[in-house]
Amino acid sequence: MTKKYQSWGMYPKVEQDDICLTDRYQNLPADCPSMLPFGNGRSYGDSCLNADGLVVDTRYLNNFISFDSALGLLRCEAGLLLSEILELVVPQGWFLPVTPGTKYVTVGGAIANDVHGKNHHVAGTFGCHVKRFELLRSDGERLCCSPTEHVDFFAATIGGLGLTGMIVWAEFQLQRITSSDMDMECIKYDSLEDFFLLSAESDLDYEYSMAWVDCTAKGSKLGRGHFLRGNHANTGGLQATEQAFSLSVPVVPPVSLVNSLTLRVFNTLYYERQRQSSVKNTSHYESFFYPLDWVLRMNRIYGPNGFQQYQCVIPRQQSEDAIREILTAISFSGMGSFLAVLKVCGDIDSPGLMSFPKCGTTLALDFSNNSSKTAALFKVLDEILIAAEGRLYPAKDAHMSGELFKSCYPNWGEVCRLKDPNFSSSFWRRVMQE
Amino acid sequence: MKKVLIIGATSAIAISTSRLLAVRGSQMFLVGRNEVSLRASKDDLLVRGADKVGYVSMDLNETQRHGECLNEAIAFLGALDIVLIAHGTLSDQQACEASVELTLGEIKTNALSTVSLLTLLANLLENQGSGVLAVISSVAGDRGRGSNYVYGSAKAMVDAFLSGLRNRLSKKGVQVLTIKPGFVDTPMTAELAKGILWADPDTIAKGILLGIDKGRNIVYLPFFWRYIMLIIKFVPEFVFKRLSL
Numbered sequence: 001m002t003k004k005y006q007s008w009g010m011y012p013k014v015e016q017d018d019i020c021l022t023d024r025y026q027n028l029p030a031d032c033p034s035m036l037p038f039g040n041g042r043s044y045g046d047s048c049l050n051a052d053g054l055v056v057d058t059r060y061l062n063n064f065i066s067f068d069s070a071l072g073l074l075r076c077e078a079g080l081l082l083s084e085i086l087e088l089v090v091p092q093g094w095f096l097p098v099t100p101g102t103k104y105v106t107v108g109g110a111i112a113n114d115v116h117g118k119n120h121h122v123a124g125t126f127g128c129h130v131k132r133f134e135l136l137r138s139d140g141e142r143l144c145c146s147p148t149e150h151v152d153f154f155a156a157t158i159g160g161l162g163l164t165g166m167i168v169w170a171e172f173q174l175q176r177i178t179s180s181d182m183d184m185e186c187i188k189y190d191s192l193e194d195f196f197l198l199s200a201e202s203d204l205d206y207e208y209s210m211a212w213v214d215c216t217a218k219g220s221k222l223g224r225g226h227f228l229r230g231n232h233a234n235t236g237g238l239q240a241t242e243q244a245f246s247l248s249v250p251v252v253p254p255v256s257l258v259n260s261l262t263l264r265v266f267n268t269l270y271y272e273r274q275r276q277s278s279v280k281n282t283s284h285y286e287s288f289f290y291p292l293d294w295v296l297r298m299n300r301i302y303g304p305n306g307f308q309q310y311q312c313v314i315p316r317q318q319s320e321d322a323i324r325e326i327l328t329a330i331s332f333s334g335m336g337s338f339l340a341v342l343k344v345c346g347d348i349d350s351p352g353l354m355s356f357p358k359c360g361t362t363l364a365l366d367f368s369n370n371s372s373k374t375a376a377l378f379k380v381l382d383e384i385l386i387a388a389e390g391r392l393y394p395a396k397d398a399h400m401s402g403e404l405f406k407s408c409y410p411n412w413g414e415v416c417r418l419k420d421p422n423f424s425s426s427f428w429r430r431v432m433q434e
Numbered sequence: 435m436k437k438v439l440i441i442g443a444t445s446a447i448a449i450s451t452s453r454l455l456a457v458r459g460s461q462m463f464l465v466g467r468n469e470v471s472l473r474a475s476k477d478d479l480l481v482r483g484a485d486k487v488g489y490v491s492m493d494l495n496e497t498q499r500h501g502e503c504l505n506e507a508i509a510f511l512g513a514l515d516i517v518l519i520a521h522g523t524l525s526d527q528q529a530c531e532a533s534v535e536l537t538l539g540e541i542k543t544n545a546l547s548t549v550s551l552l553t554l555l556a557n558l559l560e561n562q563g564s565g566v567l568a569v570i571s572s573v574a575g576d577r578g579r580g581s582n583y584v585y586g587s588a589k590a591m592v593d594a595f596l597s598g599l600r601n602r603l604s605k606k607g608v609q610v611l612t613i614k615p616g617f618v619d620t621p622m623t624a625e626l627a628k629g630i631l632w633a634d635p636d637t638i639a640k641g642i643l644l645g646i647d648k649g650r651n652i653v654y655l656p657f658f659w660r661y662i663m664l665i666i667k668f669v670p671e672f673v674f675k676r677l678s679l
């Protein structure tokens with residue numbers, strides 16, 4: 001069953017074996033020289049793939065273990081989806097400490113990529129809230145890791161891309177909420193400078209902020225978009241979910257539905273859809289955090305060749321110039337995605353050794369995969385990124401060179417030392433040039 | 435607050451169903467053969483909202499222990515509002531063809547053990563004058579096919595047994611629900627290639643609860659299998675025998 005275990009970008013396509021663990025006391029297969037835990041395949045590139053090796057599916061490791069509803073401390077198995085956690089904890093007045101832009105990721109995946117969200121400037125990464133986890137090594141050893149036990153494995157596993165062993169269960173701290181609603185404001189802004197001004201102003205008073213950017217806009221309009229900021233509301237009920245219904249893209253269309261024409265039309269319509277310069281409202285957390293989740297399998301719209309995401313972070317000093325250069329290069333290429341995302345990250349350090357975010361600005365957008373054009377553009381973008389001392393997000397990557405990886409993630413050697421000898425991934429072999 | 439007995443509680447479909455029942459605040463007793471999984475499920479169901487959860491670990495082919503097992507369940511729960519029987523194995527048809535022992539073993543797991551449980555449970559619920567007996571059979575029981583008739587015929591026996599029980603117990607206030615899933619993506623079918631007809635266990639679980647809540651007799655899950663099986667049952671035997679199914 002090679003088809004089922006794809007990454008979100010449906011690229012690269014690989015052949016690999018798979019097994020499912022059905023309870024958390026099981027050991028990993030003995031004598032398998034190359035395995036990799038698989039969460040829910042919401043990583044885009046090849047970091048969740050293991051070509052010619054084995055992926056160990058964790059989806060049945062989805063039991064809650066304990067929940068202290070007075071302290072907001074949750075312990076659960078690593079294959080549990082954030083969506084299921086929300087269903088349990090929201091009605092009891094708790095929320096995830098950090099959430100990515102989709103709730104369909106597993107706890108194991110959230111730790112292994114040390115995911116970040118719209119609140120990075122005040123909450124750091126998911127790993128900052130992890131108290132403890134059990135790491136299962138291929139030799140059967142089980143390490144309980146925390147900031148005080150097996151500290152080196154704790155640090156190497158958070159953002160460790162699944163290479164140090166399999167996280168079996170984890171315990172992490174939730175945040176209190178009094179309502180499942182969000183007080184939010186969407187501000188239409190028309191230049192990149194405005195984005196940075198809005199960010200600087202908002203990040204003092206708003207727990208969450210980010211912007212949707214029109215990646216087709218050029219010149220003085222470059223970087224224009226909608227700035228979204230919000231806080232958990234104080235009133236309103238505690239409803240776990242908003243809508244019972246969802247749509248799904250049923251099949252992979254024969255060609256990508258994303259091209260320079262649909263891109264321009266969509267981005268312009270999206271930008272113009274809001275007439276007023278600012279709209280404030282209160283809405284359920286799902287529409288604030290997961291606007292894309294109600295269309296299941298959205299990744300199919302890029303057609304059979306799939307797509308790649310480019311997500312980088314540029315350190316604060318160089319942010320504005322480098323982001324401008326990157327957006328300029330993208331808008332001239334005519335490629336890009338319906339929705340590009342910009343966010344200013346804060347300076348809260350993660351315990352993880354290979355965490356992606358750093359103090360600065362992150363930009364993320366998708367590109368249809370038409371090999372030579374995409375590769376040429378990525379080369380240009382990488383050069384801007386290298387000059388600005390930025391880095392790429394392995395969770396979204398299918399192209400970065402080994403050299404670039406090693407220079408952006410200087411702690412890779414330590415992770416290499418603690419890596420499980422029988423674990424590997426397509427991504428890892430690519431950047432280690434094995 | 436419902437008192438629920440789940441037999442074959444570590445099956446993926448049973449787990450999904452028990453989680454939905456836990457959210458409703460049920461009291462639950464689990465029976466399965468994997469002790470550590472049962473313990474993990476107990477903690478999980480308690481976190482999800484179950485009022486209390488007990489379990490016993492046993493191989494369900496040890497039919498002589500069924501009485502003792504049901505006594506334990508009743509001692510824990512006090513009564514039985516809902517019983518779900520979910521255990522089973524997807525027989526290796528070719529291996530069965532080469533072995534009488536294996537074939538009879540599969541019939542035991544998929545039919546006789548269930549018949550044994552149902553015989554005891556029918557009397558308990560009849561005396562109680564209430565309750566739901568929900569049993570997972572399969573669309574495979576609707577017609578024997580060359581690729582799968584050992585499993586299919588075991589499920590067919592369960593179907594006929596349930597139909598008889600329904601006839602007997604409907605007069606006594608007991609609901610008998612025959613659950614007929616199509617292809618479900620669970621550990622049982624891990625080896626099979628998946629296509630568009632496949633459902634996930636959560637979808638099946640919702641259908642099971644709906645069937646229980648609405649007092650249904652037979653549910654095909656997802657619903658379209660009723661029509662697929664209607665067509666399959668309709669094919670005349672002289673044609674059917676030539677098909678490779």
Ligand SMILES: Cc1cc2nc3c(=O)[nH]c(=O)nc-3n(C[C@H](O)[C@H](O)[C@H](O)COP(=O)(O)OP(=O)(O)OC[C@H]3O[C@@H](n4cnc5c(N)ncnc54)[C@H](O)[C@@H]3O)c2cc1C
Nearest residue numbers: 039040041042043100101106108109112115116161162167
């Ligand atoms: C629509 C969308 C929006 C997104 N938004 C964001 C965002 O805002 N911020 C962000 O940071 N990311 C974002 N992502 C990326 C996503 O959050 C990460 O890729 C996440 O790690 C995916 O988790 P998963 O459970 O699907 O894991 P997978 O993608 O299956 O695996 C991810 C990695 O985790 C490892 N892993 C999985 N389970 C375990 C385990 N039990 N033990 C050890 N290692 C394990 C795998 O080996 C792999 O290296 C987004 C993705 C999508 C599709």
Ligand SMILES: NC(=O)c1ccc[n+]([C@@H]2O[C@H](COP(=O)([O-])OP(=O)(O)OC[C@H]3O[C@@H](n4cnc5c(N)ncnc54)[C@H](OP(=O)(O)O)[C@@H]3O)[C@@H](O)[C@H]2O)c1
Nearest residue numbers: 444445446447467493494520521522572615617618620622
């Ligand atoms: N999956 C499908 O496509 C499908 C389709 C139609 C009908 N069904 C039926 O649905 C039911 C549930 O199956 P599933 O799909 O959820 O598969 P599953 O997860 O593999 O569940 C089967 C369960 O039966 C248990 N079991 C088997 N023999 C047992 C024994 N002798 N004693 C105790 N427990 C035993 C297994 O226990 P262990 O975990 O300990 O092995 C397992 O938990 C079965 O009756 C199956 O026939 C399934």
